[in-house]
Amino acid sequence: MIYSVAFLIMFVVPDAALCWRVVVSKTRVQWIRVGAAAAAMVTLVGAAVVCSDLGDFKFSDWRGDVGLVAATTGSIYLLAWSQRKHSNRRHRTVSIIAAIIGLVPVIGTVVTALLFQE
Numbered sequence: 001m002i003y004s005v006a007f008l009i010m011f012v013v014p015d016a017a018l019c020w021r022v023v024v025s026k027t028r029v030q031w032i033r034v035g036a037a038a039a040a041m042v043t044l045v046g047a048a049v050v051c052s053d054l055g056d057f058k059f060s061d062w063r064g065d066v067g068l069v070a071a072t073t074g075s076i077y078l079l080a081w082s083q084r085k086h087s088n089r090r091h092r093t094v095s096i097i098a099a100i101i102g103l104v105p106v107i108g109t110v111v112t113a114l115l116f117q118e
Contacts, residue, residue: 004052007105011047014074015040017098021081021091032081039077043102046070054105057113068106075102 018040022033049067050057059065078099082092 004054007054008047008051010101010105011043011051011071011074014078014098014102015043017078017095018043018074021078021095024091027086036077036081039073042070043072043074046073050109054109057109058117059113068109072103072106075099075106078102 018036022036022040025033027033046067046069050064050071053064057064057068076099078095082095082099
């Protein structure tokens with residue numbers, strides 16, 4: 001139980017960073033903000049799907065696999081947004097840190113699933 005809450009919190013960090021970037025961004029390209037909001041929603045849904053099963057995850061159910069991929073979209077979007085040329089350095093640092101925090105449970109889950117397969 002405590003692990004699933006910890007995993008959920010780690011998945012919510014990129015969501016919070018994406019919502020923050022949507023608000024503080026001064027970009028005039030509106031599709032970036034819309035994409036960030038969509039990535040935050042997809043990440044939250046994916047995290048809700050897989051957060052309880054991350055401790056004993058197996059690559060056998062397609063719903064769990066898709067949920068795990070969906071849970072990484074926020075981190076990937078943050079990394080992509082931080083690599084734009086015209087980006088604020090402080091916002092870039094926060095985005096990279098939040099993306100790394102969001103990728104930690106995914107990487108741990110994949111490694112655990114591959115090492116302890118039956």
